[in-house]
Amino acid sequence: MNHNETLFLRAQKSIPGGVNSPVRAFKAVGGTPAFIHKAQGAYLWDADGQRYVDYIGSWGPMILGHGHPEVLAAVSQAMQQGLSFGAPTEREIELAEEIIKLVPSMDMVRLVNSGTEASMSAIRLARGFTGRNKIIKFEGCYHGHADSLLVKAGSGLATFGHATSAGVPQEVVQDTVVLEFNNVAQLQEAFAQFGTEVACVIMEPIAGNMNFVRASVPFMQAARELSQRAGALLIIDEVMTGFRVALGGAQSLYAQQIPGFAPDLTVLGKVIGGGMPLAAFGGPKHIMEQLAPLGPVYQAGTLSGNPVATACGLTTLRLIQEPGFHAALGQRTQSLMRGLHQAATQAGLPFSVDSEGGLFGFFLLPELPSNYSQVMQTKGALFNQLFHGLLQRGVYLAPALYEAGFVSAAHTQEDIEHTIAAATEVFAEMVAG
Ligand code: PMP
Numbered sequence: 433m434n435h436n437e438t439l440f441l442r443a444q445k446s447i448p449g450g451v452n453s454p455v456r457a458f459k460a461v462g463g464t465p466a467f468i469h470k471a472q473g474a475y476l477w478d479a480d481g482q483r484y485v486d487y488i489g490s491w492g493p494m495i496l497g498h499g500h501p502e503v504l505a506a507v508s509q510a511m512q513q514g515l516s517f518g519a520p521t522e523r524e525i526e527l528a529e530e531i532i533k534l535v536p537s538m539d540m541v542r543l544v545n546s547g548t549e550a551s552m553s554a555i556r557l558a559r560g561f562t563g564r565n566k567i568i569k570f571e572g573c574y575h576g577h578a579d580s581l582l583v584k585a586g587s588g589l590a591t592f593g594h595a596t597s598a599g600v601p602q603e604v605v606q607d608t609v610v611l612e613f614n615n616v617a618q619l620q621e622a623f624a625q626f627g628t629e630v631a632c633v634i635m636e637p638i639a640g641n642m643n644f645v646r647a648s649v650p651f652m653q654a655a656r657e658l659s660q661r662a663g664a665l666l667i668i669d670e671v672m673t674g675f676r677v678a679l680g681g682a683q684s685l686y687a688q689q690i691p692g693f694a695p696d697l698t699v700l701g702k703v704i705g706g707g708m709p710l711a712a713f714g715g716p717k718h719i720m721e722q723l724a725p726l727g728p729v730y731q732a733g734t735l736s737g738n739p740v741a742t743a744c745g746l747t748t749l750r751l752i753q754e755p756g757f758h759a760a761l762g763q764r765t766q767s768l769m770r771g772l773h774q775a776a777t778q779a780g781l782p783f784s785v786d787s788e789g790g791l792f793g794f795f796l797l798p799e800l801p802s803n804y805s806q807v808m809q810t811k812g813a814l815f816n817q818l819f820h821g822l823l824q825r826g827v828y829l830a831p832a833l834y835e836a837g838f839v840s841a842a843h844t845q846e847d848i849e850h851t852i853a854a855a856t857e858v859f860a861e862m863v864a865g
Contacts, residue, residue, distance in 0.1 A: 497842020510743035541714030547701035548576025572804030627662035644793020706748030821858030
């Protein structure tokens with residue numbers, strides 16, 4: 433038994449499933465998870481000393497790669513000054529100002545500890561601001577594990593969703609309407625039926641929780657116009673896309689194609705913490721001022737705006753503003769996608785790819801899917817073979833076919849070429865059966 437196997441057995445005795453977040457358990461792909469011992473640059477090392485090229489990057493935050501010296505210096509300096517005060521600090525203002533500068537749809541921002549908290553709080557704010565209860569979300573988009581968001585579609589439009597988790601009362605999800613992603617007609621129908629009761633539409637602009645599915649421009653435009661006309665708020669969840677697909681997030685890309693486009697509220701996480709627990713939500717002043725202590729919408733946190741986390745996030749945000757940062761990241765990510773696509777196609781496998789900045793997705797499907805049910809047509813066994821084949825060759829992809837991939841500034845062209853060479857071998861095995 434190797435160290436990973438020993439640790440996995442031991443972990444399962446004291447931690448449910450041996451992990452503190454379910455996808456880490458490799459349940460979808462089978463096998464033993466790698467227990468990570470350390471990370472540097474683009475690499476992870478597991479408990480057995482095996483090195484991996486890391487395409488998870490802690491599920492998004494590590495855009496600079498692991499252990500960036502300037503980030504570590506800022507964290508260590510902040511640490512010396514104190515781990516937590518539960519009182520305001522100047523660095524929180526600096527981080528808020530930096531975020532607002534980069535994402536112009538926000539006048540104000542509130543810092544929290546996780547993406548879950550950020551989207552849960554943004555929804556409470558939308559409900560408090562509009563005085564309405566219903567929320568619209570889309571199948572396959574994930575916004576964290578708040579009760580009202582753990583919902584799958586009901587049998588029809590007028591029927592409300594069903595909880596996807598035990599422990600979530602039906603009353604809590606009865607105001608959550610789940611619609612198909614990229615389905616403009618269904619969204620129009622929903623607004624026609626109960627638009628005046630809708631507090632908000634929440635969506636991932638590029639759904640990284642169905643691997644990589646872009647909201648089409650007409651769909652984004654419809655979400656913007658329909659919610660505005662009905663007096664509902666549009667919440668764009670950029671926890672995954674924010675500062676990763678472009679410096680101004682995915683909303684800056686849609687604004688290039690939809691004149692005047694801006695969401696009402698934005699949810700951020702991952703990159704803004706640079707690897708420390710930090711997330712945020714923000715929007716225009718007149719909405720954000722509804723939050724306590726100014727307004728009636730309550731929201732709070734003992735560790736919110738933590739001085740070490742803000743030092744980490746602030747340094748990360750400053751470093752990614754270097755001219756050409758996202759262009760270079762985008763090119764490297766595209767070269768990975770091109771190489772994988774070419775290798776798979778040559779092997780005779782159905783394969784489609786997409787990427788934006790440092791976020792990518794590939795599918796063992798001939799065409800890019802546009803919604804959840806299309807994503808789920810992927811043959812799971814084939815994906816598992818690819819995942820394990822790459823893992824054995826020192827390439828660490830997300831252990832589930834519906835998860836996006838992440839490239840960092842520390843990934844070199846050699847890392848990309850190593851990955852493509854490894855994938856070429858695995859594709860040949862997959863075709864052989
Ligand atoms: N929104 C999106 C788009 C996410 O991808 C995630 C997490 N992967 C969340 C919200 C929840 O964030 P957290 O895990 O920090 O609670």
